[in-house]
Amino acid sequence: MTQTVAVAPLLGDTVGEGVPVGIAVGVRVSEVYDGERELNAARAHVFGWAYRTLEGHFEQGEMHYQVWKWLNTGNVEFRLHAVSKTADTGPKILRIGFRIIGRLNQLRFYRQVCRRISRLTHAELETQRAAMANVTATEVTRRAGPLLG
Numbered sequence: 001m002t003q004t005v006a007v008a009p010l011l012g013d014t015v016g017e018g019v020p021v022g023i024a025v026g027v028r029v030s031e032v033y034d035g036e037r038e039l040n041a042a043r044a045h046v047f048g049w050a051y052r053t054l055e056g057h058f059e060q061g062e063m064h065y066q067v068w069k070w071l072n073t074g075n076v077e078f079r080l081h082a083v084s085k086t087a088d089t090g091p092k093i094l095r096i097g098f099r100i101i102g103r104l105n106q107l108r109f110y111r112q113v114c115r116r117i118s119r120l121t122h123a124e125l126e127t128q129r130a131a132m133a134n135v136t137a138t139e140v141t142r143r144a145g146p147l148l149g
Helices: 092-148
Strands: 005-008 011-019 024-039 042-053 060-068 077-084
Touching: 024 060, 060 092, 077 092
Parallel strands: none
Antiparallel strands: 005 011, 011 024, 024 042, 042 060, 060 077
16 A cells, blocks of 8 residues: 655655655656746646655656636646656666566556546536536426416
8 A cells, every 4th residue: 555645735745655665756747837838829727746756756756737717718728748758766676677577557547537637627627517407407497486386
């Protein structure tokens, strides 16, 4: 089982215990952003964060998770950007293991993240659609009440 303990609110270090070897590894939330950006003459509101691996981690890298909402269309995009390599330090057995199976596990993780974001987004949109349908039905009933009564 992986245990993660946050040692700072959002910006800061998080240390987890690697599974199944029981070796502590950590990352640092290095950036949090919430503001507008422009890309190809279109403006978007961007919320996201980035984290980097800490010294002693078997991998050296950084990941950015971003949600872009385009102000001109209302479209929303989830973007995941990652760069990594095997670290020069850290437990040798983990560095060797990362060289052997690391890339496959990274790609699997990236796909899982994107599938989860998609599922959560679709569930929220369905909840909002159902709420709007209920409001609309209630409004129609309220307005039609005097005509039906």
